[in-house]
Each structure stands twice: as structure tokens, then as C-alpha cells.
Amino acid sequence: MDNIAGKRSSLTWIVHITVAALVALWLFPTVGLFVSSFRTGDQISASGWWRALGASEQTLTFRTAAPDTQVEEGGFYVVEGNLFEGGDPLDLRAWGVSSREVDAFRTGDTAELRKGGTLTLSPDGGYRMENTEPFSGKRGQRVFVSAVVPPEFTLENYNNLLFKAGQGEGMGEAFINTLTVTIPATIIPILVAAFAAYALAWMEFPGRALLIAIIVGLLVVPLQLALIPLLKLHLGIGIGKGYLGVWLAHTGFGMPLAIYLLRNYMAGLPRDLIENARVDGASEFQIFTKLILPLSFPALASFAIFQFLWTWNDLLVAKVFLIDSTGQTTVMTARIVEMLGTRGGNWEILATAAFVSIAVPLAVFFAMQRYLVRGLLAGSVK
Missing domain, CATH: 1.10.3720.10 (MetI-like)
Structure with a gap:
């Protein structure tokens, strides 16, 4: 009696699970491409597409003001500013002045610069560079910052x-x-x-x-x-x-x-x-x-x-x-x-x-x- 025509097989659930698995295998990569197409390159590198709606920790690169903005204070040459000037403040976790050690320091620490002088970074992104000799060069000091960045979606990729x-x-x-x-x-x-x-x-x-x-x-x-x-x-x-x-x-x-x-x-x-x-x-x-x-x-x-x-x-x-x-x-x-x-x-x-x-x-x-x-x-x- 188990083989009567029209009787539903007891293995139907296996077919349903298999079909659902095949649909998921096809759907997940497609959804991943769709979500990733609206994310920035830093966000894609920092976290998977399934975490696109949450904040992610990223390593960002900033530069201080150029040496031509330095001023002399009490025998020291000083360059001051804020890394986040013109943008939203970030939740800083760590920072560094070398690409090999991007998280060598915490906010409030002072780093020795390779070309001389020191750099101090505060939690709000403010920095102060000091040196007994004038800072040289055309560009500011590169600073690597590890920060928690909120989710961001953009149409700039399609543009x-x-x-x-x-x-x-x-x-x-x-x-x-x-x-x-x-x-x-x-x-x-x-x-x-x-x-x-x-x-x-x-x-x-x-x-x-x-x-x-x-x-x-x-x-x-x-x-x-x-x-x-x-x-x-x-x-x-x-x-x-x-x-x-x-x-x-x-x-x-x-x-x-x-x-x-x-x-x-x-x-x-x-x-x-x-x-x-x-x-x-x-x-x-x-x-x-x-x-x-x-x-x-x-x-x-x-x-x-x-x-x-x-x-x-x-x-x-x-x-x-x-x-x-x-x-x-x-x-x-x-x-x-x-x-x-x-x-x-x-x-x-x-x-x-x-x-x-x-x-x-x-x-x-x-x-x-x-x-x-x-x-x-x-x-x-x-």
C-alpha cells in the first residue's frame, strides 16, 4: 500500500530541503554582489556584505597639515589641526605613523616621527606636532587610524x-x-x-x-x-x-x-x-x-x-x-x-x-x- 499512485512520499522533505539549499546557493552570491555594489572599498575590505548594516572597524589614512602651516612657540615648531576637519568625527581605537604598525598607539599617546619631532593624537582627532627644528617637505605627516565607522551606502560606484x-x-x-x-x-x-x-x-x-x-x-x-x-x-x-x-x-x-x-x-x-x-x-x-x-x-x-x-x-x-x-x-x-x-x-x-x-x-x-x-x-x- 505504500506505493499507491498519488500518495505523497515520505521523502518529500528531503526534496524541499535540497531545493531550498540550491536556491540559497544561488541567492547568497547575488545578494552579496548587490549589497557590495553600494558599499565603499574600505567597507568591503573591513567586513563582509552580511554586516553591511552594522558599524565596522576600519583602518583609514589621513594627513596632517602641510609643514608650511607650522608656527614657532617657545622654541618649538608646532603644527596643529584635526584629522576629521570637514567630516564626521569617528570612534578612534588606535593609530600609527607607519604602515607596518597602524595600531601602535592609543589616543593620547605621543609618537616619535621618523624625520624628527613628535605627534600627539587626541580622541576627537585633534593632533599636535612638535619639533625643535622646522618641519620640511611639501605634504603633511601620514597618520593611520583604526576607527569604528558607521555603515554607509553610496551610488558613487554606479556613477x-x-x-x-x-x-x-x-x-x-x-x-x-x-x-x-x-x-x-x-x-x-x-x-x-x-x-x-x-x-x-x-x-x-x-x-x-x-x-x-x-x-x-x-x-x-x-x-x-x-x-x-x-x-x-x-x-x-x-x-x-x-x-x-x-x-x-x-x-x-x-x-x-x-x-x-x-x-x-x-x-x-x-x-x-x-x-x-x-x-x-x-x-x-x-x-x-x-x-x-x-x-x-x-x-x-x-x-x-x-x-x-x-x-x-x-x-x-x-x-x-x-x-x-x-x-x-x-x-x-x-x-x-x-x-x-x-x-x-x-x-x-x-x-x-x-x-x-x-x-x-x-x-x-x-x-x-x-x-x-x-x-x-x-x-x-x-
Whole structure:
């Protein structure tokens, strides 16, 4: 009696826990990128994103006033001021005058300076530098301060990344370039594959079974095998250095999956519907445009999700077919790789760039995810 159809399994709770764990594994990094994209570099270095709402202890760098502000008092040359001048006061924990010992002193202590003289720091950030000889140099003494900093969120990361090319390395332009590559590379294979899928599903012609077998075989062919021959072909006909070449490359690589997916879905549509339309005098083109396409929207949306995600996150095809030494056609994935080398220490910029790169695919997926399962199950049940 334990195997009666419709009886809930006693292991259902294991399935629920597994699904919850998989969702958490996917959700936590995404939330982490989102939170980190609004934090400063010092905050990211000091604490994890899960502590973003609480204060964190950070090591900050300040400079005293320049030597040209010194005054002579009782035989000593003195420079006075406040490290927090113009900003909010901080809860000081320790300080130092060397990067090797950033917490060597407590507030109220006096430190010996390497170039002569002393420095005393008070809890409110006020300092006093004294020396029997005049202070020299153009810049003030560097002071490292360990302090408790309240949480801070800013939009400056997005401003630097998208609108300031000097700091974001043209990520705004790369965002537009990625859209320029992705949208046509998603629409073109859908248009072409829809016609081919209808022909393979409902039109009788010699060699149809062989064509279907070839399409299934192309599904397992690695695209890396075709990169060099296809690039030589594109260069030979003059389309290997721009958007047209990468559009056609993505179309060719995505066509087998598109035709296979759409053909299976169209073949599962009611035959009586097609035959009645033919009896009523509808042409094949009218049947395709007025019946098949509207009914096949779940499969079209399902492939659109896959194709959009693949082309948006693609690096290899863009590197091969978008040959541009000026960087005017660089896509986001290539720009992020470049930023790893030039801005590897700017975690706030990298986190923002990563979240921007996944924001659009997430929006597309959640907008069309209800059609995903219906499209993937196309033709599986008759």
C-alpha cells in the first residue's frame, strides 16, 4: 500500500530541503554582489556584505597639515589641526605613523616621527606636532587610524562605472555594445529557426528525416571547432571586424538548438487544427504566421531566454569576431576581464560591474520564466 499512485512520499522533505539549499546557493552570491555594489572599498575590505548594516572597524589614512602651516612657540615648531576637519568625527581605537604598525598607539599617546619631532593624537582627532627644528617637505605627516565607522551606502560606484569613462573604463559604452550584440543575436536565430522548424514539423519533402538527424548531431559539436574556419570565412568576405560577423556567428551556433526546440513544440500541436486551416484555404505562410507562431510562443520565449543569456555572458565569440583595437565595440564580459587587471584592488567597482552584468539577464529570466518549463517540455508528452 505504500506505493499507491498519488500518495505523497515520505521523502518529500528531503526534496524541499535540497531545493531550498540550491536556491540559497544561488541567492547568497547575488545578494552579496548587490549589497557590495553600494558599499565603499574600505567597507568591503573591513567586513563582509552580511554586516553591511552594522558599524565596522576600519583602518583609514589621513594627513596632517602641510609643514608650511607650522608656527614657532617657545622654541618649538608646532603644527596643529584635526584629522576629521570637514567630516564626521569617528570612534578612534588606535593609530600609527607607519604602515607596518597602524595600531601602535592609543589616543593620547605621543609618537616619535621618523624625520624628527613628535605627534600627539587626541580622541576627537585633534593632533599636535612638535619639533625643535622646522618641519620640511611639501605634504603633511601620514597618520593611520583604526576607527569604528558607521555603515554607509553610496551610488558613487554606479556613477563611476557607467558615466565616468576614466574611472569605470567605459563600462557604460560596453553595456550599450553588449545590448547591440545580444538583441539581434537573439532575434535573428528565432526568426530563421521558426521557419525551419515549421517546415520540418508539418511539411513533407525528401530528406526531412536526414535534416533532423543532422540538426540533432550539430547539438553536440563544440563551437570551438568552428571558430577559426568561420573567422577566416568572415575575414574573406569582409564581415569579420564588426557586429555583423558576431551576429551571424551567434546565429549559426544557436540555430541547432533553436530548430530542435521549436520543431518539437510545433510537432506537438493538434494536427486537426493545421488540416482544418488547409481545408479552409489558408496558405502555408498564413498557417505559420496566424496559427503556429502564436501557439508556439512558450517555445519561442524559452529559446529566447537561453540565447539571450548565452550571448550576453559570452566572451569567447566576442573576442574572436569583434576585432577592434580602439575598444569601441568591447562588450561587458571583455571589459570586466580588463578591469580585473587594471582595477583588481577596487572591489567596489568590480562588485558593481559584476552586478550590472547580471542585472539584465535576471530581469529577462524572471520576466519570461513562466514560459521556460513549458518550452523545455515541448513534445515530451503526446
